Amino acid sequence: xxxxxxxxxxxxxxxxxxxxxxxxxxxxxxxxxxxxxxxxxxxxxxxxxxxxxxxxxxxxxxxxxxxxxxxxxxxxxxxxxxxxxxxxxxxxxxxxxxxxxxxxxxxxxxxxxxxxxxxxxxxxxxxxxxxxxxxxxxxxxxxxxxxxxxxxxxxxxxxxxxxxxxxxxxxxxxxxxxxxxxxxxxxxxxxxxxxxxxxxxxxxxxxxxxxxxxxxxxxxxxxxxxxxxxxxxxxxxxxxxxxxxxxxxxxxxxxxxxxxxxxxxxxxxxxxxxxxxxxxxxxxxxxxxxxxxxxxxxxxxxxxxxxxxxxxxxxxxxxxxxxxxxxxxxxxxxxxxxxxxxxxxxxxxxxxxxxxxxxxxxxxxxxxxxxxxxxxxxxxxxxxxxxxxxxxxxxxxxxxxxxxxxxxxxxxxxxxxxxxxxxxxxxxxxx
Amino acid sequence: xxxxxxxxxxxxxxxxxxxxxxxxxxxxxxxxxxxxxxxxxxxxxxxxxxxxxxxx
Numbered sequence: 001x002x003x004x005x006x007x008x009x010x011x012x013x014x015x016x017x018x019x020x021x022x023x024x025x026x027x028x029x030x031x032x033x034x035x036x037x038x039x040x041x042x043x044x045x046x047x048x049x050x051x052x053x054x055x056x057x058x059x060x061x062x063x064x065x066x067x068x069x070x071x072x073x074x075x076x077x078x079x080x081x082x083x084x085x086x087x088x089x090x091x092x093x094x095x096x097x098x099x100x101x102x103x104x105x106x107x108x109x110x111x112x113x114x115x116x117x118x119x120x121x122x123x124x125x126x127x128x129x130x131x132x133x134x135x136x137x138x139x140x141x142x143x144x145x146x147x148x149x150x151x152x153x154x155x156x157x158x159x160x161x162x163x164x165x166x167x168x169x170x171x172x173x174x175x176x177x178x179x180x181x182x183x184x185x186x187x188x189x190x191x192x193x194x195x196x197x198x199x200x201x202x203x204x205x206x207x208x209x210x211x212x213x214x215x216x217x218x219x220x221x222x223x224x225x226x227x228x229x230x231x232x233x234x235x236x237x238x239x240x241x242x243x244x245x246x247x248x249x250x251x252x253x254x255x256x257x258x259x260x261x262x263x264x265x266x267x268x269x270x271x272x273x274x275x276x277x278x279x280x281x282x283x284x285x286x287x288x289x290x291x292x293x294x295x296x297x298x299x300x301x302x303x304x305x306x307x308x309x310x311x312x313x314x315x316x317x318x319x320x321x322x323x324x325x326x327x328x329x330x331x332x333x334x335x336x337x338x339x340x341x342x343x344x345x346x347x348x349x350x351x352x353x354x355x356x357x358x359x360x361x362x363x364x365x366x367x368x369x370x371x372x373x374x375x376x377x378x379x380x381x382x383x384x385x386x387x388x389x390x391x392x393x394x395x396x397x398x399x400x401x402x403x404x405x406x407x408x409x410x411x412x413x414x415x416x417x418x419x420x421x422x423x424x425x426x427x428x429x430x431x
Numbered sequence: 432x433x434x435x436x437x438x439x440x441x442x443x444x445x446x447x448x449x450x451x452x453x454x455x456x457x458x459x460x461x462x463x464x465x466x467x468x469x470x471x472x473x474x475x476x477x478x479x480x481x482x483x484x485x486x487x
Contacts, residue, residue: 095475099479102482102483102486186478189479197472
């Protein structure tokens, strides 16, 4: 048996496709679950403060999970080997933060029902950039194009139906409505473009855990800068943040769930590309809806028409996800991906055989065991300490929840986390 | 000429950024600055910031 054969090592394109699809679906579940803790924040803080609280929690988690899984030595070596990607990761974080702020304006001006489907077009934007810049879908048959494009369009359409059925129209005037639509479309374009750095990093062999460690610097820095700009300076922002401390635990918890979902999304982007990975992770709306409806009883007052729309939208979204799940990249498209990878290696003088190995899910740096350091335990303990400290000061929120459904959805999310986590570890060692 | 070919053409006219050990900061920055892929998100970021302050 040829031990260099990727298929012989269990890293055939098919197994990696399955792994990427699993990661995309787990991303949807955890990104959707991230909405649950934030629903507990009912104190009426400004959206900027809620966003900043969550992003701060995200920052803590993004520095802790990579350290716990791979260690600082691995992350530093990865960054030293591909220093050009530091700029890309910060750029992606900045794009995320500006897009997130635009959604605040969009919701204010047109309401979530109109804004959400507009910015959910980010998957189509990502699909376009994946095709144009990274050769995704090139060499694929019409059947694969139909599955991916049709699946992505179905997920956007399902999102439109769900948003329409679950929200009320804002009744904003024409001028504000135009502003809101522009803001939502801008957010979609920015989030869709944010996947350009993602794919760039993974075609260069960077580990998703290293990428997010830098990404979050751009994310938090830009969120603080924008928060200060819209709250009359840093001092005011700090003051407002202090007032929100009783709710901060829930925001941090939402941020932590979001980081888990985002990590799965990063692995999906790595193993099946952004054209397939991002629409799959956009099924998060379905999970957000499940948490809202089953745990928080948000849809209790809806009529039959709205319920039918929700069922229809959910089924369309599931059909879109199924179509993409079966759209494995054929050999010709895999060859196009390889050309895109070789282009990155040529431009940035990377070792193409080791990058190709990492893209097949093999361990980076030839599988070398890197030394773990004592301060990694301190980083993890400090993060746990922050969560415990915030939990001790958290205020009990007066909101009715269904405990049985919370347990059911929580268990499903945990099962997905464990199954996908084990699959990633088993096949790739979180490569 | 597609974007891939344009990037490859750009890359071929400049010195490589350097290997694992000898990568120069200048050549890395030059490789980034001449990478068409880089300017796509930068342009979108600038447009997004402009839109944000316009809507403020």
